[in-house]
Amino acid sequence: MDERDTAAILPDVDDELNAPSTDDETTGNKEEADATVPTSRSVRPPLRCSLPVSVEPVLFLSMFSLALQAPLSTQYLWDRISEDLGYNGSERAECSNGSVPPDPLQTEVETLTAHWNLYISLGGFSLGLLVVPFLGSWSDLVGRRPVLIIPNIGLALQALVYILVMYLKLPVVYFLVGRLLSGLSGDFNAILAGCFAYVADTSDRRSRTFRVAILEACLGLSGMLASIIGGQWRRAQGYINPFWLALATNLASALYAYLFVHESVRPDPSAKLLTSRHHKAAWHLFSTGGTTSEMGGRLHRSKLWLYTLCFFVVVTVHMGSRELFVLYELSSPLCWGPALIGYGSAAQHLAYLSSLLGLKIMQRCLEDSWVAVVGLASNIIGLVVVSIADTTQLMFTGYGLCFLSMAATPVLRSKLSKLVGPSEQGVLFACVACVESLCFLVGSGVFNSLYPATLHYMKGFPFLFAAIILLIPAGIIGLLQCLDRRRDHRDATAS
Template identity: 80%
Template sequence: MDEPDTAAILPGDVLGSTDDEASATDPGGVKGEEADVPTARFVRPPFTCSLPVTVEPVMFISMFALALQAPLSTQYLWDRISEDLGYNGSRRSECSNSSAPPDPLQKEVETLTAHWSLYISLAGFSVGLLVVPLLGSWSDFAGRRPVLIIPNLGMAVQVVVYLVVMYLKLPVVYFLVGRILSGLSGDFNAILAGCFAYVADTSDRRSRTFRVAVLEACIGISGMLASIIGGQWRQAQGYINPFWLVLATNLAAALYTYLFVRESVLTDPSAKLVTSRHHKAVWHLFSTGGSTTEAGGRVHRRNLWLYTLCFFLVVSVHFGCRELFVLYELSSPLCWGSALIGYGSAANNLAYLTSLLGLKIMQRCLADSWVGLIGLASNITGLVVFSVADSTQLMFTGYGLSFLFMAVTPVIRSKLSKLVDPSEQGALFASVACVESLCFLVGSGVFNSLYPATLHFMKGFTFLFAAILLFIPAGIIGTLQCLDQRREHRDSTAS
């Protein structure tokens, strides 16, 4: 009788042929950027899943839990602070020419809610900034499965703390405790790092960009679904029942990983988690260009920094603009109600699917960099239309023109992945996850500050500014692609 073995490598669990395996493990063989086949080995979990999926369900379920929890937490903060201050008004955004001064008590509630939301976000970010690179680099030695299980359990602990606060009506300061505990486990950023590193482990160079795009599509679809469910459920039953679903989904993601996700790297049982070695690995990655760059190390280091800058700018624009869409749509001259705002949000999230489909089609005849540039062009065009949108038709035209705006981030993640050694994927994507978290803080801060400051001369100037910013990554990606093509041409003529 066969017994499940979570440590041994099974002969049938190796991707690729014998020659591919030899080249992946032989120092003299093909490795790093030149490898065209997956080099990962799998460890059999307690059970196996016959479906052609790996970490996609983990990403989908974890993102669903996060997207369900985040807006509910903010709304709960508003209601608790309103109750403590004795404010009985409602949150309304309406088109009105009334010049009546705003309620000072409502302004205080808004200010305190914004401050507590900021404190909670900063608590998770500051802790995660230290923990996520540690977990990501550790996963290169200890395996990806622990880095997918531990953060989901940590997020479940956070939800338990939130539920205790809600049941006992404790002060909202205890939300910080739950957020810090989740940050110590890596939070959602560690799940991002683990999932993208897993895909890099188990995909070849040709399919990697599309596999990364599938993961990003999972983020968009689950976020849209959770937003719809969370809003309706809170109105019907309050906060506590939706948070029980958040707890269940976090535990389900951890359980699915344990039961069905096979290990994708050769594990070292002696690998330690708490050691400076892991942070040094991240520093080594960006200071020298990684382990695969003995020849041309400066080129790889330069490309790592430039693609990371592109990722930072693109994702900061995505986060910053996404938060402004609702404010822009609520106010004059659009004056949208909740139904139209829901349709607009659905149109924005639908771009995850259209970008995935467009990327798959364009990859048949274009290099990844050109696909990314088309995605940036779609994003820039949509933002320019948003900046001058004064009617519902024009606003939805902007959403339509942005149908490929999510095609660029999978390209950048894939480009970064191909620049480092297979043994450094965890460290790389942990760094990228930290950058993504920083993008949220920077994007929210910059764009939410710029929007009210520019209302007096151009309501949509913030979107126009975002479109101008995107010309920077477009120029970098186009230049690097031209340099790569010139280098390939020179090498082919020399040989």
């Protein structure tokens, strides 16, 4: 008997208590009941981590490794391609002089680096797009810990391949081999799926948005530290030693998950990884609205799709534009060195922490939807400033204006989680992880192609484009909130 069959014979009252609501806010006795009952699978024992933290260190260490590698690998590609083409433009005095016409050789280096970033990203994330749904849905049956361990081992193998490329001066195409190994193991998106599903397993509806925001703050804190350390370390000792640290942190993350993370799902020994059941569960969730679709009918299913679309657009902008920041900073008129690039990357990741604080404050007087809209407005304004930045001061001003830019994603994850039943949390976050993989693919493809194509007339156009398309999720979230408020007012008036 599988878990779904077991869940079907449990008392109806348990399902009634755990049933999610299509609205974000509930009142009276229902709110108190939801706040005290974790939305975990009905067959899941109430396992709680005895430590003050659960999966936060796993996400922190994994993100530290990723944030340490990402800007350094782009800089390494820039240096290797520059060396092959005989370009040393960053050392020229006129590099920061905006009146000097762009060097054709610099444009070629920028274009090749952007294209190699695209190829490497596409290789890894295309495999992850296939593997992550299997791992995410599989974790709903066998537990979250395997999905936290396996991808970290794959990321460690990727770091090892990168080290070999640097030691032996191998062609940069071998970077693609490392990304493929990581993609086969689920990549970082599988870790995200496991961690957020774990939080959904062990949190109640009232606290879930903030718990998700804490996880995202872990992303920001680790990314900020890794960016500062990576920039200074690369300037002092080159590229190889920081990648050894990335390798060690991935192994430490896997070891922590194995030793200390308490399982939140009762494992099913008969569960299989390679089965069509995982994709069928995902199809059922989005085609019918899941087991709770009868509560809201077509509107319920529409909200599931619309919030997923908003999440897709927001994450695509975040990931796509982030890959261009290093290129934008390396070239004229900014011409930043490793230290400034590290500080710039740290400023980007600081938005995770400031968004967490802002979300906590704004939740006192605003509903979650309006918190997300404010976060998107902050992101839009910051990207517009970055698009015209031609000095270091203006660039950091753009980063500063993005201080609430990460407030939207935890709200959207929480909204999606509240739209599905307790037995569908794992399937949902498998789908969200799949969407994130698609975001990496689309973001890398669009922005790495758009950047070299617009160099000649507006270097910052991709950031302006990103700001414009963020108006789409802001409008959708605001519209859905207004419709919910109108429906609640109509129901209250009718009663």
